[in-house]
Amino acid sequence: MSAASLFLSPPFNDLRQNPFFIDVLIEKRKHVTVVKRFAKYFNSYLETILDTVMRKQVTTIRDVAKRAGVSVSTVSHVINGHDGHVSAPTRELILAAARDLNYRPNAIARSMVKRKTATVGLIITELQNALFIPVTEGVESVLQTEGYHILLASAGDLAHEINAIETMRAQQVDGFIIMSLSLRLPIDHLLHLREAGIPFVVINRDLGTDEINQIQLDEIGAGRMATEHLLNLGHSNIAIITGPLSDDPLIRRRSTVERYQGWREALAERGISDSDQCVIDGGYTFEGGLQAGSALAAQIKASDRKTAPTACFVCGDMMAMGVLKGLHDAGFEVPRDVAIITIGDPPFAPYTIPALTTLALPIFQAGQIAARVLVDSLKADKSLAPQQITLGPTLRIRESCGAQVRS
Amino acid sequence: MSAASLFLSPPFNDLRQNPFFIDVLIEKRKHVTVVKRFAKYFNSYLETILDTVMRKQVTTIRDVAKRAGVSVSTVSHVINGHDGHVSAPTRELILAAARDLNYRPNAIARSMVKRKTATVGLIITELQNALFIPVTEGVESVLQTEGYHILLASAGDLAHEINAIETMRAQQVDGFIIMSLSLRLPIDHLLHLREAGIPFVVINRDLGTDEINQIQLDEIGAGRMATEHLLNLGHSNIAIITGPLSDDPLIRRRSTVERYQGWREALAERGISDSDQCVIDGGYTFEGGLQAGSALAAQIKASDRKTAPTACFVCGDMMAMGVLKGLHDAGFEVPRDVAIITIGDPPFAPYTIPALTTLALPIFQAGQIAARVLVDSLKADKSLAPQQITLGPTLRIRESCGAQVRS
DNA sequence: TTGAAAGCGCTAACAC
DNA sequence: GTGTTAGCGCTTTCAA
Numbered sequence: 001m002s003a004a005s006l007f008l009s010p011p012f013n014d015l016r017q018n019p020f021f022i023d024v025l026i027e028k029r030k031h032v033t034v035v036k037r038f039a040k041y042f043n044s045y046l047e048t049i050l051d052t053v054m055r056k057q058v059t060t061i062r063d064v065a066k067r068a069g070v071s072v073s074t075v076s077h078v079i080n081g082h083d084g085h086v087s088a089p090t091r092e093l094i095l096a097a098a099r100d101l102n103y104r105p106n107a108i109a110r111s112m113v114k115r116k117t118a119t120v121g122l123i124i125t126e127l128q129n130a131l132f133i134p135v136t137e138g139v140e141s142v143l144q145t146e147g148y149h150i151l152l153a154s155a156g157d158l159a160h161e162i163n164a165i166e167t168m169r170a171q172q173v174d175g176f177i178i179m180s181l182s183l184r185l186p187i188d189h190l191l192h193l194r195e196a197g198i199p200f201v202v203i204n205r206d207l208g209t210d211e212i213n214q215i216q217l218d219e220i221g222a223g224r225m226a227t228e229h230l231l232n233l234g235h236s237n238i239a240i241i242t243g244p245l246s247d248d249p250l251i252r253r254r255s256t257v258e259r260y261q262g263w264r265e266a267l268a269e270r271g272i273s274d275s276d277q278c279v280i281d282g283g284y285t286f287e288g289g290l291q292a293g294s295a296l297a298a299q300i301k302a303s304d305r306k307t308a309p310t311a312c313f314v315c316g317d318m319m320a321m322g323v324l325k326g327l328h329d330a331g332f333e334v335p336r337d338v339a340i341i342t343i344g345d346p347p348f349a350p351y352t353i354p355a356l357t358t359l360a361l362p363i364f365q366a367g368q369i370a371a372r373v374l375v376d377s378l379k380a381d382k383s384l385a386p387q388q389i390t391l392g393p394t395l396r397i398r399e400s401c402g403a404q405v406r407s
Numbered sequence: 408m409s410a411a412s413l414f415l416s417p418p419f420n421d422l423r424q425n426p427f428f429i430d431v432l433i434e435k436r437k438h439v440t441v442v443k444r445f446a447k448y449f450n451s452y453l454e455t456i457l458d459t460v461m462r463k464q465v466t467t468i469r470d471v472a473k474r475a476g477v478s479v480s481t482v483s484h485v486i487n488g489h490d491g492h493v494s495a496p497t498r499e500l501i502l503a504a505a506r507d508l509n510y511r512p513n514a515i516a517r518s519m520v521k522r523k524t525a526t527v528g529l530i531i532t533e534l535q536n537a538l539f540i541p542v543t544e545g546v547e548s549v550l551q552t553e554g555y556h557i558l559l560a561s562a563g564d565l566a567h568e569i570n571a572i573e574t575m576r577a578q579q580v581d582g583f584i585i586m587s588l589s590l591r592l593p594i595d596h597l598l599h600l601r602e603a604g605i606p607f608v609v610i611n612r613d614l615g616t617d618e619i620n621q622i623q624l625d626e627i628g629a630g631r632m633a634t635e636h637l638l639n640l641g642h643s644n645i646a647i648i649t650g651p652l653s654d655d656p657l658i659r660r661r662s663t664v665e666r667y668q669g670w671r672e673a674l675a676e677r678g679i680s681d682s683d684q685c686v687i688d689g690g691y692t693f694e695g696g697l698q699a700g701s702a703l704a705a706q707i708k709a710s711d712r713k714t715a716p717t718a719c720f721v722c723g724d725m726m727a728m729g730v731l732k733g734l735h736d737a738g739f740e741v742p743r744d745v746a747i748i749t750i751g752d753p754p755f756a757p758y759t760i761p762a763l764t765t766l767a768l769p770i771f772q773a774g775q776i777a778a779r780v781l782v783d784s785l786k787a788d789k790s791l792a793p794q795q796i797t798l799g800p801t802l803r804i805r806e807s808c809g810a811q812v813r814s
Numbered sequence: 815t816t817g818a819a820a821g822c823g824c825t826a827a828c829a830c
Numbered sequence: 831g832t833g834t835t836a837g838c839g840c841t842t843t844c845a846a
Contacts, residue, residue: 060839071817076841087815107577108515108524109839112822117515119578122559127544128754137534140561149578152529152559154547170514171526171556286758321758328760347535351693351728353735353760467823478833483825494831516823519838 059101068097079105111172119149120374121168123161125180127154130317130346131363135179135203138367146375148174155180162189169198175374176200177367187212199377201370201387206254213377213387215370219255219343222359222393223262226313226341229357229395231270234405235311235339238267239278239299241292241323242315253284259315259343278309282319289319293326300338310338310405317344317358324352324400335402345396354399362391466508475504486512518579526556527781528575530568532587534561537724537753538770542586542610545774553782555581562587569596576605582781583607584774594619606784608777608794613661620784620794622777626662626750629766629800630669633720633748636764636802638677641812642718642746645674646685646706648699648730649722660691666722666750685716689726696726700733707745717745717812724751728759731807735760742809752803761806769798 061079065072070090077085078094086094097103111117122139124132143150151173155161161180168176175198178190187207193200194212201213230238240263243256264274278299282292292314300308314320320342327334334340334354345360369389377384468486472479477497484492485501493501504510518524529546531539550557558580562568568587575583582605585597594614600607601619608620637645647670650663671681685706689699699721707715721727727749734741741747741761752767776796784791 058839061841062839072840073818073842074816077816080841085815090815104573104577106579106839108518108579109822110841111515112519112824112839113841115822119558127540127547133534133540136559137561140534140559144560149574150559151526152543152547152557153551154544166511167556170511172513172515286754290758318754321755325758325760325762347693347725348728348755351697351732353732355732465823468825469823479824480826480834481832484832487825489826492831497831513823516838517825519823519840520825522838 058106059103061103061105063101064094064097064103067101068094070094115172116174117149117172118147119151119171119173120371120378121151121153121165121171121173121176123164123168123176123178123180124152124154125161126156130344131179131204134364135367135370138364138369139177139371140367142368142371142375146371148375148378158185165189165193169196174199175378177203177370177374178205179203179367179370180205197383199374199383201373203366203370204254210388211386213370213373214389215366215373216388216390217255217361217363217366218390218392219258220262220265222343222361223259223313223315224266225262225393225395226259226343226359227263227266229341229397229401230311230313230339231266233311233339233401233403236270236272237277237307237309237311238263238272239280239296239309239312239338240315241280241282241289241296241312241319243282243284243319245281255343256284256315259313263313276307278312282314282316282323284316284319286318286322289314289316289322290326291322292319293323293328294330295326296323296338297327297330297332300332311401312338312340314340314342317342317346317349317356320356320358320400321348321352324354324356328353334400339402339405340400343393349396350398352400357398357401358396359393360396361393366391465513466510468510468512470508471501471504471510474508475501477501522579523581524556524579525554526558526578526580527778527785528558528560528572528578528580528583530571530575530583530585530587531559531561532563532568537751538586538611541771542774542777545771545776546584546778547774549775549778549782553778555782555785565592572596572600576603581606582785584610584777584781585612586610586774586777587612604790606781606790608780610773610777611661617795618793620777620780621796622773622780623795623797624662624768624770624773625797625799626665627669627672629750629768630666630720630722631673632669632800632802633666633750633766634670634673636748636804636808637718637720637746638673640718640746640808640810643677643679644684644714644716644718645670645679646687646703646716646719646745647722648687648689648696648703648719648726650689650691650726652688662750663691663722666720670720683714685719689721689723689730691723691726693725693729696721696723696729697733698729699726700730700735701737702733703730703745704734704737704739707739718808719745719747721747721749724749724753724756724763724765727763727765727807728755731759731761731763741807746809746812747807750800756803757805759807764805764808765803766800767803768800773798 061072061075065075068075070093074086074090075094078091120143122136140150151168151171153164153168155164165176176193178200190202190212201215203215204217207214227238240260242260243253245256246252267274267277278296280292280295282288296309296312312323314323320340323340324334327338332338341357343359343361345358349356349358373387468479468482472482475482477500481493481497482501485498527550529543547557558575558578560571560575562571572583583600585607594616597609597619608622610622611624614621634645647667649667650660652663653659674681674684685703687699687702689695703716703719719730721730727747730747731741734745739745748764750766750768752765756763756765780794
């Protein structure tokens with residue numbers, strides 16, 4: 001019998017490549033031949049030989065069973081804490097064996113059987129997005145305590161998102177948390193997920209349906225509150241610096257549109273026409289904010305006393321920081337010359353000059369809640385009714401709005 | 408026993424109409440025990456059985472094989488692109504069948520056989536750490552193109568880190584990228600990993616060994632360069648605002664110690680005694696920086712003209728922003744009264760007032776390189792020699808250091 | 815209380 | 831070129 005005639009099943013594929021293999025085989029050939037003929041009597045011997053050859057480094061449940069002198073099913077029971085199935089002494093025996101062998105149950109083998117992986121896919125549009133960190137922290141904090149793992153992917157556009165979802169489905173994730181483009185985009189792929197019975201929750205996207213778990217931030221409300229704060233301070237000419245206002249749904253963000261809308265609503269409520277106000281596109285970036293700040297300064301200079309903006313609602317915190325600098329560089333002083341308020345409450349907000357008054361959005365909580373909702377439907381065996389949760393902002397008054405304006 | 412002889416309770420009446428039902432039953436019947444079990448425990452197991460029948464919505468390789476009229480191995484070959492094994496018509500047939508059935512190969516079943524999961528564990532100390540986003544982006548960008556998935560965990564301390572590694576090993580990750588505490592801490596668990604032959608790379612931690620893949624940032628060099636920039640501008644009284652200087656290795660960060668050291672070295676090289684300089688602990692936070700800024704202002708006021716610091720090296724960018732504000736609030740003007748330089752180059756650096764001059768650390772690249780190194784050892788079948796890579800800083804001159812000082 | 819064995823979905827060696 | 835089948839490590843059912 002030659003090595004070539006030996007049937008080698010997949011795990012032993014590369015045995016042939018191992019020079020050691022031939023040696024051992026020749027040496028052990030007698031046994032192998034015997035095994036061929038009387039396989040049923042010599043199974044365990046064969047296994048030992050192959051074990052030796054392969055220097056099997058990972059210990060399996062079988063190794064533990066063997067060492068403890070029990071069956072694998074018994075080991076499985078104690079590993080999984082199925083108490084009452086196993087006597088105390090046996091359990092101890094098994095635990096000791098497992099410890100001795102440094103046994104580490106193979107989670108993916110378990111997943112295979114249970115058809116559950118205890119991992120959830122977390123899909124993010126842009127890693128740089130300010131929302132990302134707090135949301136991820138929130139998600140992580142609850143998933144970790146619930147024993148779920150996080151498979152992370154960033155997906156910059158719809159195609160990537162679809163692809164990430166596909167890949168993760170292949171990886172058999174139990175569910176998804178999708179925090180992505182705040183845009184109105186096709187959601188067929190999400191609907192497919194739903195059809196397939198895979199739970200998921202979407203954070204901060206305009207879906208146009210209530211058939212899907214969604215955690216929303218109250219952007220309109222935030223826009224209103226920001227504007228109202230300014231109005232209450234006595235301002236009546238309130239400029240706005242928005243994000244990209246393009247009609248292209250791929251560029252325009254939901255938060256831009258809705259914060260803008262909140263501003264108009266608040267103005268309208270006080271009978272102020274928004275068309276008289278100064279509207280500047282700040283592109284949602286630091287740099288765009290800087291430009292917008294200069295533009296605002298120019299605008300103020302060009303206006304007469306009556307119509308010049310005395311306050312400005314900046315739709316995003318990064319922009320706001322740029323605005324502060326643009327205004328400063330143009331020789332304006334905030335809040336003396338213009339009051340500034342913005343939405344979002346990044347860690348740096350208290351440390352700008354002047355410190356930014358903001359509407360903080362509870363994004364850490366959004367992450368936690370998303371994870372909570374997901375875990376709930378993961379643990380329920382029925383599919384739950386879709387949750388629609390909207391989180392409101394909190395006003396954090398600092399320096400950039402100054403005090404009451406004397407009218 | 409035929410399907411037709413089964414008693415089906417009302418809700419399941421119409422199951423008979425479902426041809427799929429019959430198929431499954433016949434298939435299961437293959438095993439005598441199943442049939443017996445079925446007969447004996449019919450009522451109690453009905454639900455389970457029906458579950459199996461009805462929930463069979465996921466198509467497996469077997470379904471595809473059946474539909475294409477070929478064997479599973481043939482399907483496997485075409486799925487895995489083992490061309491040359493299969494004739495073109497057969498391939499088309501199979502591809503069509505897969506498409507029709509919306510077949511999605513089960514990656515974890517594949518992992519099971521191949522003993523490779525194509526996922527790597529990414530372990531982060533603190534999600535809020537400024538390094539986290541760029542590093543993760545870097546890591547993500549290369550892992551994604553290499554076809555690896557990311558399992559994410561944050562681990563705030565050593566115990567959590569060990570735990571995360573254990574859990575991920577159970578999940579059979581192929582390797583690790585560990586970006587954590589910049590501290591000198593026990594590394595037994597990392598050594599164990601190494602023994603187990605699991606590739607991993609550590610970013611920005613002081614390991615005290617070169618047996619491990621490490622991506623380092625040249626913190627000492629950054630500290631020197633920052634200080635030298637100030638010296639070159641004509642300053643000779645250069646204060647430093649450090650991170651926590653505690654002796655406790657759990658609190659003291661590597662970057663603090665080394666940036667501090669760089670400052671001393673640069674000073675020493677010009678024959679300037681560092682003990683004459685002003686050293687303030689800024690705690691590595693925005694808030695600490697704010698306090699430190701006030702303290703620095705007080706210090707300057709209290710000093711005479713000769714010894715008063717005219718410049719300050721702030722060890723971290725978040726602190727630097729706080730310092731700017733602290734100084735501003737105390738009526739100081741940067742850079743006229745004090746020049747400020749810092750390390751790290753966060754997105755907000757150009758937008759502080761004044762814009763921060765910084766030494767940018769290539770952390771995005773660090774992430775990419777880490778992933779690159781990991782992927783290399785993942786793809787090599789031999790264990791590679793450990794890589795020790797150190798990345799240097801780049802000076803980004805903005806406003807906070809002003810111009811040459813007239814001596 | 816314990817053990818035997820089927821099988822989760824897939825790969826790949828070998829047979830034909 | 832295509833089919834058969836063992837086995838990856840585990841859980842779970844049923845029998846003993």
